[in-house]
Amino acid sequence: MSNIVPTYVVEIHMAGDIEDAKRQLRRECYPPGGGLCVTVEPETFIYTGGEEQGFKLTLRNYPRFPSDPADLWVRAIGIADRLIPALCQWTAMVVDPEKTAWLNHRPEDQR
Numbered sequence: 001m002s003n004i005v006p007t008y009v010v011e012i013h014m015a016g017d018i019e020d021a022k023r024q025l026r027r028e029c030y031p032p033g034g035g036l037c038v039t040v041e042p043e044t045f046i047y048t049g050g051e052e053q054g055f056k057l058t059l060r061n062y063p064r065f066p067s068d069p070a071d072l073w074v075r076a077i078g079i080a081d082r083l084i085p086a087l088c089q090w091t092a093m094v095v096d097p098e099k100t101a102w103l104n105h106r107p108e109d110q111r
Contacts, residue, residue, distance in 0.1 A: 008096075
């Protein structure tokens with residue numbers, strides 16, 4: 001038996017320790033949070049003035065745990081918002097096929 005759902009992908013890009021990110025994600029995937037399947041890949045960020053290691057998380061509309069695009073986006077934003085302080089970071093970027101959000105927790109930017 002197979003289950004087919006519309007394709008929808010949301011990515012989270014963030015600096016930080018990939019192993020710590022995996023530990024946090026296991027909590028996100030554990031009940032009662034609802035079904036979720038996330039892939040994790042290492043990523044190198046090269047930017048003006050520096051370079052650092054991080055990761056890309058990919059949330060998909062997984063047929064075992066189907067979701068609609070708006071709910072998957074909200075879930076990705078929530079995960080990124082929780083990962084930022086958990087991994088001692090300031091920012092993360094959440095990307096889907098139509099939009100990109102830069103989440104910024106820097107205190108000096110909150111004024």
